[in-house]
Structure formats: structure tokens, C-alpha cells
Amino acid sequence: MKKFLLLVRDQPPPPNTIWFYNRNEPYYEFTNFKEGFPIKAAIREPFPGSPPDIKSWATSEHLFQAAKFKNTRPEIADKIRRCPTARDALNMARKYQQYVDPSWQSINVQVMEWVVKNKFEQHPILAKRLLETGDQFLVEHTELDRFWGDGGDGSGRNKLGEVLMNVRKHLRDTQ
Known part of the structure; x- marks a missing residue:
């Protein structure tokens, strides 16, 4: 099976499809690990009556992973925010998996859409790049x-690709 996966990975994407995932390949900025595009969010x-506690998050991965703990262990969310890399943020969230908000599985896609929308709205160069994909199908490959x-191999749900296409539509509709 592994041989098949390697062959599929080494093939070009189908027509009207953009694959993204690898650091040194086009569209890596669509991943949540891309550095250099911090997000300001609370x-x-x-x-009630107090301003939101807006902080800067190094990557969208930092923000997404921290959101898992916002209602249960905010101190873990803050540790995640301070992680030096997106990989470190992911690993820290995994370390504290037992403290993830119990409702997480029912809201994770909605949270991802909020995170990705913030990323692209706050960085016009990324929004432009996303809009330039037109109506192509986006796949985290x-x-x-x-x-x-x-x-x-195409058997996954591609939820990040769907989120990006939703954000692209939102950006297009609000231009």
C-alpha cells in the first residue's frame, strides 16, 4: 500500500486541482505551518464591558491548537501561543490532549474556518494568492x-481544503 501512496504523491494533481502541503512546493502558505504571517486574535x-484580549499568534497552527484549550485550560493555550514553531505548538497540544475542550470535535471545523479567515483577512498578499486560485479545487495533499x-490517495476528507475554498468564496463576496 505504501508504494501506491508514494506513486500517487509523485503524480501531478488532477486538472483544476491545487495540492498544497510541502514546505518547498507552491502554495505552502495555505498550510497552517507557514511562518511569517502572524494573526492577531482573541x-x-x-x-462583559471589557475589551477583547487580543494577542499575536505566530502561525494559524498556534491559534488553532490553542483554541482547543480556551475554555478548559487557558494557561495551556498561552503556552502554545509562545511556542517557537508551529510543530512545537502541535506537539504541545498533543501533550495536553486530556485537557481539550470536550466540545472540540463538534466545533473544530468551525474554529478552523475562523482561524483561516483571520489569517487571510489580515494578510492581503495571502488573500490575493488565494483568490488567484479561481475556482480550482484545493487539496491538502x-x-x-x-x-x-x-x-x-484521495480517501481523506480534505477539511482544510474545504475551509480554504469557503474562505476564498467569502473573500470574493466581500471585495
Whole structure:
């Protein structure tokens, strides 16, 4: 099976499809690991009458992983925010998996859409790049993830690709 996955990965994407995932390939900026595009956002609801606690998040991965803990362990969310890399943020979230908000599985796609929308709205150069994809199908092409990605062979759910296409439509509709 692994041989098949490698062959699929090494093939070009189907027509009208953009694959993204690898650091040194086009469209890496569509991943949540792309550095250089910090996001300003508040993940906690402010007390009534107080301003939101807006913080800077190094990558969209930092913000997404921290959101898992906003209601259960905000101190873990803050540790994640301070991680030096997106990989470190992911690993820290995995380390504290037992403290993830119990409702996470029912809201994770909605949170991802909020994170990605913030990323692209706050960085016009990224919004332009996303809009330039037109109506092409966007696929996080990796055998490492069958939920956010396509599983490397098309069997995955490609939720990150769907989120990006939704954000692209939002950007187009609000121009």
C-alpha cells in the first residue's frame, strides 16, 4: 500500500486541482505551518464591558491548537501561543490532549474556518494568492492526515481544503 501512496504523491494533481502541503512546493502558505504571517486574535470571550484580549499568534497552527484549550485550560493555550514553531505548538497540544475542550470535535471545523479567515483577512498578499486560485479545487495533499487532508490517495476528507475554498468564496463576496 505504501508504494501506491508514494506513486500517487509523485503524480501531478488532477486538472483544476491545487495540492498544497510541502514546505518547498507552491502554495505552502495555505498550510497552517507557514511562518511569517502572524494573526492577531482573541480566543477568550471578554468579561462583559471589557475589551477583547487580543494577542499575536505566530502561525494559524498556534491559534488553532490553542483554541482547543480556551475554555478548559487557558494557561495551556498561552503556552502554545509562545511556542517557537508551529510543530512545537502541535506537539504541545498533543501533550495536553486530556485537557481539550470536550466540545472540540463538534466545533473544530468551525474554529478552523475562523482561524483561516483571520489569517487571510489580515494578510492581503495571502488573500490575493488565494483568490488567484479561481475556482480550482484545493487539496491538502498528505498521507499523514485523513481528516484535514486527503490521506495522500484521495480517501481523506480534505477539511482544510474545504475551509480554504469557503474562505476564498467569502473573500470574493466581500471585495
